[in-house]
Amino acid sequence: MDQDHTGALTAAVRRAIETHQPLRAHGHGSKAFYGNPAAGQALDIAGHSGVLSYEPGDLVITARAGTPLAHIDAVLAAQGQMLGFEPPHFGGRGTLGGAIAAGLAGPRRPWAGSVRDFVLGVRVINGHGQVVRFGGETIKNVAGYDLPRLYAGSLGAFGVLLEVSVRVLPVPETELTLVLEPADPLRAMIEWQRRPWPLSGLCMDGARVCLRLSGTADGVNAARQHIGGEELADGTAFWQALRDLELPAFAGDAPLWRVSLPPATPPLALPGEWLLDWGGAQRWLRSVAPPAQVWTTAAAAHGHATLVHGGDRSGGVFQPVSAAQAVIERRLKAELDPAGVFGGGRAGR
Template identity: 75%
Template sequence: MDADISDSLQAAVRGAIETRQPLQPRGHGSKDFYGNAAGGERLDVSGHRGVVSYEPGDLVLSARAGTPLAQIEALLTEHGQMLGFEPPQFGGRGTLGGAVAAGWSGPRRPWAGSVRDFVLGVRAINGRGERVRFGGETIKNVAGYDLPRLYAGSLGTLGLLLEVSVRVLPIAEAEVTLVLEPADPLRQMLDWQRRPWPLSGLCQVGGQVYLRLSGTAAGVDAARKQIGGEPWAQGAVFWQALRDLELPFFAGGSPLWRMSVLPATPPPDLAGEWLVDWGGAQRWLRSEAPPAQVWAAAAAAHGHASLIRDGERGGGVFQPLPPAHTALQQRLKAELDPSGLFSPGRLYSGF
């Protein structure tokens, strides 16, 4: 049931400030496995839900942070629209606020944009117990610092999200998935991305490459004929399973890493099993390699890596930051959450 419980959430935050009790905002908890173990008492945001405004003609939707992604996507589908950043729904769960806080984008990300590219505005409660608003509900609303996008990927460390306004996209007229087995998958994926084709997914699993085309019927058909191959009936199931980490690859027992690198980066010298997504820009790795070795390999490739599941987590799960970046993060945290109230340690130790 839709409800606005912002008053009670603000009261809880102000009470926590008085008692110096850290808080851990939480929606469905579908991404509890992600990030470092956070300190603080859990603050349930899932009751703060409901679409606040939606004008299909403006391609903008605003909803409370606890609104289930499934509810939002059902509404958008009725109007032939979708969330362009394709957020995961682990176990069929997830909220809009959690999707933004986690900053996870699905297979469509290189061609449609990331989570932060779609965030237009936020309403939140900061570490002083104040309600704040950044951005707005129109695409051209940014003047000065683009503060709303700072909340994307912050894992709840900058404040309690109350409401998010996002840009949405029309559902493509046509969409097909092709499965191919090129001799050199990475080189072939790079070549395909140079073509004027309506790509919306490009992934390598083993020796097979899965390619998704989304656009006008004429554009998709023309690209498919140039690429070759026949449409695969299970394409929609595959991309959803990839998005939600439900492919067999993700079920292994070894530590699961996610690495972000330039698409043309050769395979890093790390023992393990690889899955290549985003046309080469996102690499998933199952490996028993020590964290320091994985981070060193990512840094050598001018990228970064995060430990997603399992493995040794005592030294943190995210790529260590350079001193200048650490100082910037600490300054940002001090400005928006001066008492260190929200999810302490979830991103990095000390903030």
């Protein structure tokens, strides 16, 4: 489990830079479906693993990029702690580096924070074949540009992640899931989010709304009395299935879209079946609508959409960006990856 492959990985990156050979870093391939089709030579990170430091009192853990999330979860659970951004495991094959590079957070995200909110420091192989460190292992460590967070969600476009330091959270004292069927589910979800209740999950699947409460026993019980509903017997399994896209709503042959919107946005005029997560801010859509229609409709509602599974991927899977944003992305890419070897085009960069 504890293996340091820094030397071999650095040598591989330097060869790629010298020969202008694109690289696509990967762990166990659990998120190979996400992003644009990747080109280039595979760079295996899975063997580069192990927890390097963990002080429960500091609420920070540092581990190599290939460390399985399941192992990190076990280490943290032994001390009553957890990864607050609740990253998907996708069949138990997810790694820490993959979780950070993909930038995907689970149902707890609106209340705990995004992936980049938890990243404190990274150690990477940069575009010059050098091993460099950005950030550190404390909350207040940033002076100037906050480069560690730039790697969250970059899909490997700016360098090869070797190590990551992330902030962790205590496991809640009490957690339960309620199931309700309000007359207007979206309006009910918006109203519940305005209340001072310890929410940590809010999902609408058809007419059913699943609401997770996490916190002290007194706080959870008080909120439950106000909300009502029935307790879901195995709430933990439900939220894990939602996190890993394993609920029945995710099954089917139609393309799967992830649509990010302001939570109170009314239903969009797009054909297909919807599942709403993050209290309405993240919406999953099974639809045969053309990509241009989905992107245009999402943009008109002040949101954006990503094609996650299936569909026509010839024009890319991410919402087209503005001309100004495209310029910024090109400049970042040129600065951090001058030889253009990282990411294999997976992020569209």
